[in-house]
Amino acid sequence: MRIVSLAGGIGGARFLRGLRAAAPESEITVIGNTGDDITLFGLRVCPDLDTVMYTLGGGIDEAQGWGRAGDTRTVKDELAAYGVEPQWFGLGDKDIATHIVRTQMLNAGYPLSAVTEALCERWRPGVRLLPMTDDRAETHVVIEDDGGRRAIHFQEWWVRLRASVPAHRIALVGADDAKPAPGVLEAIEAADVVVLPPSNPVVSIGTILQIPGIRSALEAKAVVGVSPIIGGAPVRGMADACLAAVGVETSAQGVLELYGSRLLDGWLVAEQDAGAALDGVRVRAVPLLMSDLAATTAIARAALELVR
Amino acid sequence: MRIVSLAGGIGGARFLRGLRAAAPESEITVIGNTGDDITLFGLRVCPDLDTVMYTLGGGIDEAQGWGRAGDTRTVKDELAAYGVEPQWFGLGDKDIATHIVRTQMLNAGYPLSAVTEALCERWRPGVRLLPMTDDRAETHVVIEDDGGRRAIHFQEWWVRLRASVPAHRIALVGADDAKPAPGVLEAIEAADVVVLPPSNPVVSIGTILQIPGIRSALEAKAVVGVSPIIGGAPVRGMADACLAAVGVETSAQGVLELYGSRLLDGWLVAEQDAGAALDGVRVRAVPLLMSDLAATTAIARAALELVR
Known part of the structure; x- marks a missing residue:
């Protein structure tokens, strides 16, 4: 089986350990976010x-x-x-x-x-x-402070300010001119299934989706996503601050609608979010905490099963 | 008093500690070798x-x-x-x-x-x-090995080969087009005395002297040198390998002649090298081992006294 997975940082990386264990015979290509670079x-x-x-x-x-x-x-x-x-x-x-x-x-x-x-x-x-692109496309965040509105690098907002200052807008500067890195579209084209880990849907997965050509290539594929939100709160990190910036509710349902049914074929949520639903997307609820490798592997296996 | 000192690495730096202690009220400008960069x-x-x-x-x-x-x-x-x-x-x-x-x-x-x-x-x-120059001028060494004659960076000869392979030639690549760094000629011009520490006379002091304009500016000044050779051997380092490359005997007399009387007004040697002599250069013999700060300070004081 050929699997493509998009990935951000910590959550994505941990999920990938489970994915690798769930599908040891598969060829896995990971398209990594470089908007944080x-x-x-x-x-x-x-x-x-x-x-x-x-x-x-x-x-x-x-x-x-x-x-x-x-x-x-x-x-x-x-x-x-x-x-x-x-x-x-x-x-x-x-x-x-x-x-x-x-x-x-x-x-x-x-x-x-x-x-x-x-x-x-x-x-x-x-x-x-694979990096999502070889081109420079950097996530900037528009904040408002004593100096008025200004755009700062994502890392300054995320690490220095710990996302404590509201983001008015999050933009991938350079996205329009960026091309997918060599091998990215080919890997998606050849994939049997595409998995979106519980990475940040705005500044990790959302960033990768903004590179011209990647979203449309994914829409032609069997795509299953794992919700990064459990019961109204991010599994880890500060995804809520990013979702607020794009006007999306911090919930499994909110992220489901953000990704949409043109992209998603399956959506794996936590048991308390079993009510999430969107026409054209198969939803399944399972224990979603990546507490150890066995739990993470079970989540990855459930995700793969949902779209096969 | 305004003092200018040229300097290489370890030996030069240690001497400068003594010079600073010997002339605490003086304004000292150090022109550093950058050929090893x-x-x-x-x-x-x-x-x-x-x-x-x-x-x-x-x-x-x-x-x-x-x-x-x-x-x-x-x-x-x-x-x-x-x-x-x-x-x-x-x-x-x-x-x-x-x-x-x-x-x-x-x-x-x-x-x-x-x-x-x-x-x-x-x-x-x-x-x-001050660096001797802001321009790129790098010391390269021509050696002969299995691959025939070839030029390697000074550091490769000095550090990797530990100067164990004979140098056929040592050249400061880029010297002809290099200019003294801002302040270098002005500092020499304003100096009451110039001191050459017991640095390597070929790849430290010799390199600085190759930057166009520096040697002629020094020749107009009261210059005293401290011999880097004591009784036929370098005080430290591998100066003998460098002197051999330029056909100069490893002795206080050899280095005295290499610098010459147009540059030098005074030459401080170790007691066993008291016989060193060159027309137009005042030679004095003193204990020359920089064993501690007090000994080094005494050497620096003797150097200054020789040309004042």
Whole structure:
């Protein structure tokens, strides 16, 4: 079986571990969100791609959900001692090596997809990991503060402000001119089933869907989504702040309608959200907490069954 | 008093500590060698400038003589885990932060002199530290191995090969088009005395002298040199390998003749080298081992006295 999965960061990466276990004989292609990518101190950081790569490759900081296990902050502390900004972004020493290798390859002319493939030669995540695009398309958030309305990088809103300031608008700057990375449309075309993990529906999955050509390619396929909302609250993270920005209720039903029936064929929700319904979408309710690998595998298996 | 000192790495930096102590009321400008600079993993590394900055700023690894005190090698180990080359250059985590800040500023368009000044705002070395040039002028070494004669970067010869392969030629590539960094000629012009520390006479001092305009500016000044050779052997380092490459005997007399009487007015040698002599150069013999700060200060004081 050929499976395509879109993925954001922590939630997506954890779901993918279950998906890999649920379909060990399958060929899984993961299309990763790169809207969160940011250049810090001249280093190109791809948080979601790295979270997927580290999680599936066994290098993730399990407790934190992102970054490298057993990492230190020597370089970050030294950068702070030089007084350079920003200081609010967490960069571990081991993690920085990844960004150094990536930046050097990008500066040498390799596209991000080739760089990601090279990094994965070390991590062997057991899936084919593709960035959604090799082009620069960055998520910016319009906020209002003392200085009036202004757009800031997603990471500044998410990490520095912890999404505590309301977002008036969330935009993927550069989306119109971005093309899917090599292999993305081909993988979708060849897929037997497409799975949307319980990643953030606005700034993770929603971002990937904005790259021209990806949504329409997915609409022709059997697509099953796993709700990132359980009983009115995000499974983890701050998806509610993002949903509010796009005027969508934080509920399994709200996200179901956001994705819509042209995209979705199946929608897996938690038992307390069993009432969610949309014409043309098969809904099934199961225990949806990814408490361990067995539970996550069961969720992934239920998702696959829903559209096969 | 206004003092200008040229400087290479470890030996030069240690001498400068003594010079600063010997002339605490003086304004000292240090013109640092940048011929050893190298770009590693996309990061611009300036070993000699950093050694001077860390040594005078209290951040040096005293035992090693270069790099930061108490540094770790997490990033370097991770880069090796990715299989990227070269792996023979020592890069500590704390040290890497310096290179990240430098590289980011250089890429933003600041010249190396401005970057060095910015880095020194943290380290407060107590001297004005100027790179010899803002232009790219890199020391390359012509060696002969299985592949025939070829030129390699100085650091590859010095660090990877430990200067164990004979150098047929040492050349500062780009020297002809390099200009002294802003402030260099002005500092020499205004100097009451110029001191050449016991740095490598070929690849440290010799390199600085190759930047057009610097040697002639120095020739008009009272210049005193401290011999880097004691009794036929370098005080430290592998200066003998460099001297052999330019056909100069490894002796206080050899280096005296290499610098010559147009440049030198005074030449400070070790007691066993008291016989060194050259017309027009005042020679004095003193204990020349920089065993501690007091000994180094005495050497610096003797050097200053020789030409005042």
